[in-house]
Amino acid sequence: MDKIIEQLNMKPVEILIPDYIIEQWQQLLEMMLSSNFSDIVLLNKLKSADYKYLGRAFQDQQEIAIDELTIITQQFSDCLEQEDQRIKKKIAEKVYINSDLAADDIFYLGLPVRWPQGKIFAVLSFYSRDCSLWKTSNLNQIEFAINLIESNLKLIYQNNFNSNLNDYYSKLIDILPVGVLIENEQGIILKANEELEQITGFTKSELIGSSIFETLVPENNSANARQDIKKILADNILSQRIFSQDKFSTEKYLYLQEQKINLPDNSIGIVSIQTDITDKVMIEKQVVDLLNKQKILLDSIDIQIWFADDINHYGIVNEARAEFLGLAKEEIRGKKITEVMQEDKSIQSCLASNRFVFETKQKYHVEEKIKNHTGDLRTLAVTKTPILNEDNKVDAIVCTAVDITEQRRQEAKIKYASYHDSLTELYNRSFMEKEINDFDCKDNLPISVIMIDLNGLKLVNDTYGHLAGDNLLQKMAAILKNSCRNSDIVVRWGGDEFVILLPKTKQKNLEEVISRINTKLADNYLLEAGSKIPLSAAIGSAIKSEVYQNIFDILDQAEEIMYKNKLTESKSVKSNIVNSLLRTLSEKSQETGQHSTRMAKLAIKIAKKMQLSTIEINKLILIAKLHDIGKTVIPESILNKKTELTEEEWRIIRNHPAVGHRILNATEEFSHISGEVLSHHEFWDGSGYPRGLKGEEIPLLARIIAIVDAYDVMTNKQSYKAPLSKSAALAEIESCSGSQFDPELVELFIKIMKNVVKIK
Missing domain, CATH: 3.30.450.20 (PAS domain)
Structure with missing residues (x-):
């Protein structure tokens, strides 16, 4: 912008006075001299020794030295500029008489001649030996002369100003940062500035004098351009954005502002202001594209x-x-x-x-x-x-x-899972350890603690699988929750153990809760594979009554009491479960108590003949009673099937020794016979199951049980066949000697059975 302003500033230049005007001024000075108004008349420029306007009559006045006149005029000029107080008299606001400026016997009269804007152009000076010549009438003549000269100056100044103004506007148009084009009504270009050259690619010489339709307007847009000219000439001001191409076919976007103007020759023309907005349009397109993408993004x-x-x-x-x-x-x-x-x-x-x-x-x-x-x-x-x-x-x-x-929701699930047991939905140990310090406060005293150990979980897991064990745990959890208040905290402590924290609970209320738990346990059973398994648990409790008591010590007390009760009750509890399993087996199959009794009697006969110890005989009696306890997990439809079993059904049947082994191993009372129960279907030749043992690898008592079991089954009625006679059964056993059965035991058993009439 500073550069533009610098170019626009007009530099003051000397205005030249035409020769014909100077000639007129010479004639004016001579006329004034001829009127005897003054001895000398001078018209000289301010502060200048150049007497261009010296009257020609001055040549007759050689007795006055020119240098003296110069000094006098210069002094007067200084007084005019400084408004010196020595100026004594003012006549008609332009004429000054200053006697102080007289030199010798010469009087001086000086009058300023001014440009139209008020600045002094020159001084009209009169020199005379007799000042009485300067009468009022003569002064009027002088004023007329000054007015005439100033009129000439005004005309000269205006002509010079107009010429400079045209140059100024031309220069202004050239330095404008927009393209400027002036055309006539026919579209002939009269004026174009430098910026238009940059925009169009054409030089001024190529543009000026040519038609816009030949240079600037594409052929396919000429009809629109002609319509625009008509609108502009009808006094419409057009502002529009157009797509264009320059001389070199470079694509551009222009913003046009066009309106009608009067040309110097009084004809009508059009001025077109053109701005190259290509970069702006590209940016706008990018912005629009970005906004559209952002809109799509925001909406997606x-x-x-x-x-x-x-x-x-x-x-x-x-x-x-x-x-x-x-x-x-x-x-x-x-x-x-x-x-x-x-x-x-x-x-x-x-x-x-x-x-x-x-x-x-x-x-x-x-x-x-x-x-x-x-x-x-x-x-x-x-x-x-x-x-x-x-x-x-x-x-x-x-x-x-x-x-x-x-x-x-996921966070809630994670939080719930982190503080709850996934199987029982009870609080877990982590929750209790986190919350117990907050729970252990004075407001909750007395705090009662119940520790519970579920009986028979391992036995159920080993008998029916862990899914049945999970059902047992869920039943236990439901009983505990239904036996407690909403304010109580029921926790699965781990495995088969549970903890209940009861705030504000005295001994009497504690005993009521324990009583409810025991009652519900007695009234509930786990129904699994046709078996009705009783529920029971060992329970211990303790109470924190004082603030100083440690809650973890109270937990330890309750746990200690629970384990004492468990040791006392464990044997009878497991026996009850085993007996329950045997009753279930008897109810859903032909494995009756008479079958195991008959087997035991036959086994005792062999044992005594072999002179086995009383301990071994007692084991045989238990084995006879419990050898098929593993069948409790076999569906009744398979146990009592009258037609041939499928391969899958045989697989299930052959698994019952292993199940029986696990059941008995889970009880201290019967674990010592679990190995014989596991092996009672092993064959002497190694083709039996489940481990494929052979010969004396098979426990002796299991070999005895195998023979008496087979004999009793053959000689008693089964769902799938009629009973065999004694002799036929013994013959079948003898035929399997050395393959299925121990040959020595077969020989002994046949000898014994010859003297036995019937086993009841």
């Missing part, structure tokens, strides 16, 4: 975004917010919050947060539950940020809401 993301123009009204919203509200985006913008949101609680919360941001100018964040348009309660993380203007006032609020419903 799941985050809800909207503006609040004030506390009560919605601004623009994205697709996610509109979808949440169940409205189109256009239906929301400008609407009141009360017109868009339905739930009063949500409306008040939204208005309150808007008010907070507008008034405090601070960001606001809240997590709140809001119903969407379908009525589904969603958890939203809402953030509201103020948009501040230059005056530090809030213009609007940009709001975002992230639906974190699923995130919070």
